[in-house]
Amino acid sequence: TKARSLAGNSFTTSDLEFYAENEHVNIVPRFSSPEFNFICGDYGPFTPQREVEVPLWLAVALKQQMKCFIRCPEWMTIENLKAIKDQEKSTEINELADLPFYYMEICSMILQVAADDIPHSDRVRSLLEDIQNLRAP
Structure with a gap:
């Protein structure tokens, strides 16, 4: 379904979620790890109970694995x-x-x-x- 139209382009809900996944949020890791290196950037290091900023897609993936809390x-x-x-x-x-x-x-x-x-x-x-x-x- 079409969700929004911007400058004549229509975007589906999936399109908008894809773009939103690059927005940054703060997480509190439940694990220790050095920096994660991705094409889009480096994130971490990860230390339990020490807040760190990551893209939403990474926060969601870590949360699904029960490896972090996502800060509101x-x-x-x-x-x-x-x-x-x-x-x-x-x-x-x-x-x-x-x-x-x-x-x-x-x-x-x-x-x-x-x-x-x-x-x-x-x-x-x-x-x-x-x-x-x-x-x-």
């Missing part, structure tokens, strides 16, 4: 999402709040594999849905 991005906290919802609901302000371009895809992927890492994940889902509905044309 600051913009994805209940407090921030409530503030964004209130701002966008306001009739006085006609501009969208600052969220990552692929915020829905990022949230979807994080909540799919790491809902247990996100405080009050059900409320986060609800607020994201409210924001998406406010932004819908």
Whole structure:
């Protein structure tokens, strides 16, 4: 299904998730390892309980193997999402709040594999849905 259209190009949900996977998130590893070297960059070193920034695709893969916790991005906290919802609901302000371009895809992927890492994940889902509905044309 077509999800968004940008500059005349239509993108499917899968396309958008593919692009979103390159966004960076913080994880807390449950393992020790030197740096991982990929074509797209070097990540690590990985030390238990020491936060490190990695692309979302790597965070998801490590979480699925139960090798890390995914930290909730600051913009994805209940407090921030409530503030964004209130701002966008306001009739006085006609501009969208600052969220990552692929915020829905990022949230979807994080909540799919790491809902247990996100405080009050059900409320986060609800607020994201409210924001998406406010932004819908």
